[in-house]
Amino acid sequence: MADxxxxxxxxxxxxxxxxxxxxxxxxxxxxxxxxxxxxMVLDTAMKxxxxxxxPCFKEMDEDPPHLENGVVKVHPMVRTYLRESGDGGWISxxxxxxxxxxxxxxxxxxxxxxxxxxxxxSLSVYPGLSSGSSHLILSFGSxxxxxxxxxxxxxxxxxxxxxxxxxxxxxSLSDITTQAVPTDQDYYLIKGQKVFISAGDHxxxxxxxxxxxxxxKGAPPGVKGISLFVVPKRRPTADGGLEPNDLVCSGVYHKxxxxxxxLTQLSIGENDDCRGWLVGEAHRGLRYMFQMMNxxxxxxxxxxxxxxxxxxxxxxxxxxxxxxxxxxxxxxxTSPPVMIIEHADIKRILMFQRAVIExxxxxLLQCGIYADMERVTEGEExxxxxxxxxxxxxxxKSYPSEMGVITVSQGxxxxxxxxxxxxxxxxxxxxxxxxxxxxxxxxxxQGLDLxxxxxxxxxxxxxxxxxxxxxxxxxxxxxxEALEPYARRLESALETMxxxxxxxxxxxxxxxxxxxxxxxxxxxxxxxxxxxxxQWLKQGLALxxxxxxxxxxxxxxxxxxxxxxxxxxxxxELPKIQGLATRLLESDGLxxxxxxxxxxx
Numbered sequence: 001m002a003d004x005x006x007x008x009x010x011x012x013x014x015x016x017x018x019x020x021x022x023x024x025x026x027x028x029x030x031x032x033x034x035x036x037x038x039x040m041v042l043d044t045a046m047k048x049x050x051x052x053x054x055p056c057f058k059e060m061d062e063d064p065p066h067l068e069n070g071v072v073k074v075h076p077m078v079r080t081y082l083r084e085s086g087d088g089g090w091i092s093x094x095x096x097x098x099x100x101x102x103x104x105x106x107x108x109x110x111x112x113x114x115x116x117x118x119x120x121x122s123l124s125v126y127p128g129l130s131s132g133s134s135h136l137i138l139s140f141g142s143x144x145x146x147x148x149x150x151x152x153x154x155x156x157x158x159x160x161x162x163x164x165x166x167x168x169x170x171x172s173l174s175d176i177t178t179q180a181v182p183t184d185q186d187y188y189l190i191k192g193q194k195v196f197i198s199a200g201d202h203x204x205x206x207x208x209x210x211x212x213x214x215x216x217k218g219a220p221p222g223v224k225g226i227s228l229f230v231v232p233k234r235r236p237t238a239d240g241g242l243e244p245n246d247l248v249c250s251g252v253y254h255k256x257x258x259x260x261x262x263l264t265q266l267s268i269g270e271n272d273d274c275r276g277w278l279v280g281e282a283h284r285g286l287r288y289m290f291q292m293m294n295x296x297x298x299x300x301x302x303x304x305x306x307x308x309x310x311x312x313x314x315x316x317x318x319x320x321x322x323x324x325x326x327x328x329x330x331x332x333x334t335s336p337p338v339m340i341i342e343h344a345d346i347k348r349i350l351m352f353q354r355a356v357i358e359x360x361x362x363x364l365l366q367c368g369i370y371a372d373m374e375r376v377t378e379g380e381e382x383x384x385x386x387x388x389x390x391x392x393x394x395x396x397k398s399y400p401s402e403m404g405v406i407t408v409s410q411g412x413x414x415x416x417x418x419x420x421x422x423x424x425x426x427x428x429x430x431x432x433x434x435x436x437x438x439x440x441x442x443x444x445x446q447g448l449d450l451x452x453x454x455x456x457x458x459x460x461x462x463x464x465x466x467x468x469x470x471x472x473x474x475x476x477x478x479x480x481e482a483l484e485p486y487a488r489r490l491e492s493a494l495e496t497m498x499x500x501x502x503x504x505x506x507x508x509x510x511x512x513x514x515x516x517x518x519x520x521x522x523x524x525x526x527x528x529x530x531x532x533x534x535q536w537l538k539q540g541l542a543l544x545x546x547x548x549x550x551x552x553x554x555x556x557x558x559x560x561x562x563x564x565x566x567x568x569x570x571x572x573e574l575p576k577i578q579g580l581a582t583r584l585l586e587s588d589g590l591x592x593x594x595x596x597x598x599x600x601x
Contacts, residue, residue: 001314002313002314002425004313004317005049005054005118005119005309005313006046006049006115006118006119006309006310006313007309008046009117010358010361010558010562011042011111011114011115011326011361012039013546013558013562014361014362014539015038015108015111015365016035016364017545017546018362018365018538018541018542019365019366019369020256021038021105021107021108022035022038023462024105024107024303024373027376028376029096029103029375030105030372031374032112032284032378033103033104033105036185038105038402041104041108041112042108042111042112042115045116046115046293048088048115048116049115049116049118049119049120051080052077053081053119053123053124054120056075056077056120056260057119057123058073058388058428060075060077060120060122060123060259060260060469061122061257061259061260061428061432064254064259064262065252065259065260065262066252067203067249068316069076070248070249071203072201072202072252072262072264074203074260074261074353075123075260076202077123078202079125079204079205081131081204081205081294082126082127082156082159082204083155083157085126085156086127086155086578087155089102089157090112090127090131091127091131091154091156092134092154093109093151094106094109094131095138095154099138099146099150100151101409105368106372106375107365107368107369107371107372107507108368109368110298110364110368111300111365111368112300112453113128113303114302114309114361114378115306116306117302117303117305117307118306118307118309119310120260121258121260121276121303121307122258122259122260122261122413122432123302124303124306125261126199126200126204126261128157128299129157129160129161129162129198129199130154130156130158130159130160131160132160132162132292132295132299133153133160133161133162133209134150134153134154134160135291135292135294135295136162136211136228136288136291136292136331137149137150137153137211137230138150139277139291140280140571141230141280142277142278142279145230145277145279149209149230149232151510152206153209153486157206158205158206158207158208158209158232159204159205159207159209160210160211160563161197161199161208161209161210161211162197162289162293163194163197163210163212163231164194164212164213164289164290165194165195165196165197166192166193166194166195167193167195169241171441171442171445172285173213173223174221174222174223174226175567176192176214176215176226177192177215178190178193178212178214178268179191179214179215179216180215180217180227180229180276180278181216181217182216182217186277187275187276187277188214188229188275188276189215189269189272189273189274189275189276190212190214190229190247190269190276191268191274192214192268193250193265193266193268194210194212194265194266194268194343195265195266196253196264196265197264197266198261198262198263198264199261199264200249200262200264200265200266201248201249201262201264201266202262203265206242207232208232208407209230209231209233209265210230210231210232210247210277211228211229211230211292212228212229212276212290213226213227213228213229213285213286213290214226214227214229214276216282216283216426217282219282220283226286227278227279227282227284227285228278228280228284228285228286228289229278229279229285230276230277230279231245231247231275231276231277232247233245235275245274245275245289246268246269246270246271246272246273246274247267247269247274248267248270249264249265249267250266250267251262251264251265253265253361255435255436256435257428257430257431257432257433257435258431258432258435259431262432293440293441294390297393297394297397297440297446298364298393298396300397300439300573301363301396301397301398301399301400301401301435303436304360304400304401304404304433305360305364305404306411306435307404307429307432308353308356308357308360308400308403308404308407308408308429310406310429311407311408311412311425311429311430311433312350312353312357312410312411314424314425314426314429315349315410315411315412315415315426316350316414318414318424319339319341319346319350319414319540320339320341320441321339322339322340322415323336323337323339324338324339325337325338325343325400326338327342330342331415340414349411349413349414350406350414351564351565351568351572352410352568352572352573353410353411354565354568355536355565355568355573356403356404356406356407356532356573358536358562359533359535359536359569360399360400360403360404362532362535362536362538363392363395363396363399363400363531363535364400364445366392367389367393367396368390368507370385370386370389374386374389387457387458387461387465388462388466389471390454391454391462391466392466392584393454394449394450395446395450395527395528395531397440398443398446399528399529399531399532400434400436401437401439401443402437402443403528404433404436405430405433405434405436405437408426408429408430408433409430412426412601418520444520445522446524447520447521447523447524448517448520450523450524450527451504451516451520451523452516452520455501455505456505456508459511460505467498468493469528469534470490470494470534471494473534473537473541474487474490474491474494474537477485477490477537477540480541480544483537483541483544486536486537486540486567487565488535489533489570489574490530490533490574493529493530493533493577494530496532496577496578497526497577497581497582499585500523500526500581502585503585503587504516507587514589514592515587515589515592519583519584519591520554522580522583522584523580523584525580526577526580529576529577529580530574530577532569532573533570533573536565536566536570539562539566540563540566543559543562543563543566546559547559547560547563598600
């Protein structure tokens with residue numbers, strides 16, 4: 001098993017040389033931090049990844065959670081890691097000082113999340129879920145809910161979750177049937193079922209706090225009738241204890257990958273005594289939940305990039321140690337075989353992996369910067385960052401997820417037959433990775449979100465801001481002789497995408513909405529490739545500065561390796577948008593015209 005799973009040097013390059021995260025400290029909210037603090041946090045995350053998460057990576061896969069006498073058994077490290085995450089302030093890092101938080105920039109926390117996910121994806125999600133759900137309570141809950149639940153979630157004693165999905169209602173949340181019946185007390189009686197709830201119950205925490213969507217009896221139909229509730233597994237009592245809340249785990253799903261975290265089915269209120277407490281106003285639950293869902297979508301993208309990173313380093317280690325074949329021009333069959341990393345096609349695969357991972361990281365940390373700037377600005381400037389973050393969220397979720405599956409698959413290809421066995425970690429990374437295009441909204445849903453909602457919101461304002469951002473980078477790069485050809489390639493790609501966008505918006509304006517959205521997933525893919533090219537050009541600008549600054553021998557290798565990888569993306573990956581554009585401009589409604597009965601033999 002490869003020792004390395006993530007590049008701390010690359011993370012620091014992105015944080016400091018590309019995004020200048022220290023510049024955030026000029027704002028009062030982040031003024032207590034500095035570069036030394038950020039680097040110390042990153043160093044600590046790497047140490048935790050090496051010493052705590054990585055050692056149990058395979059164990060958690062080989063001995064997955066299971067339901068035993070009503071208790072979900074998990075690896076012992078779950079409890080240890082949750083407490084360590086609480087004690088170290090990792091769960092509360094996002095929160096302000098007045099609730100015992102760290103006021104840590106989202107961008108720095110995201111980089112640490114990448115490290116944890118690369119070391120052990122399944123283990124990393126437990127505190128992440130508690131962080132997101134506690135943020136939801138702090139944002140919209142009453143003072144009583146905040147005081148009752150958040151402190152224990154921050155310490156890692158209580159597990160937080162998001163409970164949305166039901167057996168008959170997956171992504172179609174308007175069809176949920178879990179019901180909340182008002183009482184003359186301060187709580188509602190909740191009844192229903194939830195499925196596919198990550199960390200929905202386990203012995204690693206003393207309690208589980210579900211942020212649950214339900215419909216109050218008599219609520220309006222559809223999404224307008226959805227409310228949000230805090231529904232604990234065990235409810236606090238007046239004397240400071242806990243008592244059962246008529247909520248039980250009725251099953252644990254057996255999964256392809258991501259096996260170290262239980263995916264549970266919950267039975268709620270079978271004895272008509274499950275109490276839930278309303279968060280915010282009635283019938284506004286989906287609006288509130290979108291805060292956690294959007295955060296989770298970016299987290300899924302980060303996890304996908306992280307798994308791809310771990311797979312890349314496992315592939316790289318194998319390629320450096322595996323002798324096979326000879327140089328193609330060699331005529332002497334008695335000459336010793338070379339390490340496979342000397343073969344051009346192996347280098348191509350490794351460059352592809354790296355180009356995707358480090359480009360995806362750029363998108364994800366860019367979202368972190370927008371989130372941080374949204375927090376510290378006001379008025380039109382704040383709206384600018386909000387719109388850019390909204391627009392990029394489906395890209396940040398889907399590009400790393402979809403391309404991450406391909407990168408791990410290609411990494412497995414480097415190992416050949418060995419990669420198909422469990423002697424190496426690639427097969428586990430491949431299985432773990434496959435959940436990410438599904439988690440928190442499938443790729444198809446992300447495509448509909450981008451094309452059908454984000455592109456047209458505020459009369460297309462978010463899209464126009466995006467074009468400004470990309471063109472600004474291209475203009476800056478055009479002034480550098482070495483970068484100018486890549487700036488032109490990006491500008492050309494942007495014009496191609498903009499032409500497709502205008503074509504599709506024309507279809508929407510004509511009222512043919514099904515045709516407009518029928519290939520939204522392909523549009524999402526094209527948008528992702530252009531966005532990653534933008535991020536690589538931004539990295540190229542930082543690389544040129546680094547190369548001009550008399551780097552050490554090791555630094556020179558780092559910069560040159562990234563420079564070659566940037567070139568690879570522009571020459572190998574970005575041209576793929578041409579085929580997508582051709583298809584998107586045809587607009588013949590082929591998939592719409594296909595009938596269900598035609599799929600039969």
